[in-house]
Amino acid sequence: MDVWAVDRPGPIDEGPLQRVRRTVPAPGPGEVLIRVEVCGICRTDLHLCEGDLEPRRPGVVPGHQVVGAVVDRGTGADRFAIGDRAGIAWLRRTCGSCEFCRSGSENLCPRSAYTGWDADGGFAEYAVVPQDYAYALPADRPAVELAPFLCAGIIGYRSLLRANLPPGGRLGIYGFGSSAHLTAQLAIAQGAELFVMTRGAQNKELARELGAAFAGDTTDRPPVPLDSAIVFAPAGDVVPHALEALKPGGTVAVAGIHLSDVPVLNYERHLFHERDLRSVTSNTRRDGEELFRLVSRLPVRAHTTEVPFDAVDRALSDVAHGRAVGSLVAVRPD
Numbered sequence: 001m002d003v004w005a006v007d008r009p010g011p012i013d014e015g016p017l018q019r020v021r022r023t024v025p026a027p028g029p030g031e032v033l034i035r036v037e038v039c040g041i042c043r044t045d046l047h048l049c050e051g052d053l054e055p056r057r058p059g060v061v062p063g064h065q066v067v068g069a070v071v072d073r074g075t076g077a078d079r080f081a082i083g084d085r086a087g088i089a090w091l092r093r094t095c096g097s098c099e100f101c102r103s104g105s106e107n108l109c110p111r112s113a114y115t116g117w118d119a120d121g122g123f124a125e126y127a128v129v130p131q132d133y134a135y136a137l138p139a140d141r142p143a144v145e146l147a148p149f150l151c152a153g154i155i156g157y158r159s160l161l162r163a164n165l166p167p168g169g170r171l172g173i174y175g176f177g178s179s180a181h182l183t184a185q186l187a188i189a190q191g192a193e194l195f196v197m198t199r200g201a202q203n204k205e206l207a208r209e210l211g212a213a214f215a216g217d218t219t220d221r222p223p224v225p226l227d228s229a230i231v232f233a234p235a236g237d238v239v240p241h242a243l244e245a246l247k248p249g250g251t252v253a254v255a256g257i258h259l260s261d262v263p264v265l266n267y268e269r270h271l272f273h274e275r276d277l278r279s280v281t282s283n284t285r286r287d288g289e290e291l292f293r294l295v296s297r298l299p300v301r302a303h304t305t306e307v308p309f310d311a312v313d314r315a316l317s318d319v320a321h322g323r324a325v326g327s328l329v330a331v332r333p334d
C-alpha cells in the first residue's frame with residue numbers, strides 16, 4: 001500500500017515526510033483493519049515530522065484522525081462488523097492496571113501508546129487499531145466533517161474541561177487553528193462569551209464568523225478580564241499574556257503536546273490572586289465519547305479544507321507557516 005512515512009525528522013520544507021510502499025498490516029488479536037477514507041491533519045503530525053516529539057519508531061506513518069470502514073478483524077475482535085464506519089484517534093492503548101488507568105485518568109498512563117507515534121497511523125491506505133480504542137462513528141455524515149473531531153475536537157473538549165470555565169463565562173482562546181475553532185463553537189453553544197487572540201487575518205475572520213466578541217493579536221489584551229483561557233498556539237511566550245488577561249481565580253489551560261519555553265513569570269503579575277496555569281495531556285476515551293455525544297446535539301461544525309492524499313506534506317507546511325484555516329483533511333483517492 002501507499003503511505004507517508006517519517007524516517008529522519010527535520011524541518012517540514014526539507015522533506016522529512018516521504019511517500020513509500022508498505023505491506024498492508026494484518027490486524028492482531030483484538031484489532032481491526034480499517035480502509036482509510038480520510039485522515040485529518042494535526043499540528044502533532046507536524047511535531048512528529050519535525051522531531052519536536054522524540055521519535056519512537058523509525059519510519060512511522062503519522063496521521064491520527066482516521067475515518068474509514070472496517071475491512072478485517074483480528075482474533076476476538078467482534079465489536080465492529082465488516083463495513084462499519086470507525087474512527088482512529090491519538091490515544092491508542094493504555095495498560096488498564098496502573099493507578100491512573102484505575103482512577104479514570106488513563107490519559108496519564110505511563111504505558112500509553114499513540115497512533116502515528118508508537119504505531120503506524122492514517123496517512124496510508126489502511127491502518128490497524130485496537131478495537132477498544134476505536135470510535136463508532138455515524139454513517140450519515142461526511143467523513144471529512146467527522147475526522148477533525150478525532151483529535152482536534154477531543155483535545156479541545158478536554159482543554160475546555162481543564163480551563164474550568166464557569167457557565168456563561170468569558171473564555172479567551174490563544175491561537176485559532178483546527179482544535180481552537182471547534183472548541184470555540186462548543187463553548188459558545190454552551191453559553192460562553194468568546195475572545196480570540198491569534199495571528200492571521202483569516203483566522204480572526206473565522207473567529208468573528210463563529211461568534212467571537214473580540215478577535216485580536218496574540219499579544220492584545222482582551223477588552224474585559226477572562227474567567228478562563230486556553231492556549232492552543234505552541235508558543236510559550238503567549239502564556240504570560242493569557243495569565244495577565246485573567247480575573248482573580250481564573251485558569252489558563254495549555255492545550256498543546258509541545259510548547260516552546262514559557263518566559264520567566266512574575267508572581268505578582270501572572271500568578272498571584274489564585275490564577276491557575278494547567279496543562280492538558282492527551283485525553284481519555286470517556287472524553288471522546290462525551291464529545292461525540294455533544295457534537296450530535298449541538299451546532300458544532302468543522303470548517304474543513306480537503307487536501308488530496310498526494311499533498312499531505314504541503315498541507316503540513318501550511319500548518320507550519322500559519323497558512324491553514326480551520327481543519328485540513330487528507331482525502332484518499334477511491
Ligand SMILES: [Zn+2]
Nearest residue numbers: 095098101109
Ligand atoms: Zn495505565
Ligand SMILES: [Zn+2]
Nearest residue numbers: 042044151152
Ligand atoms: Zn492531533
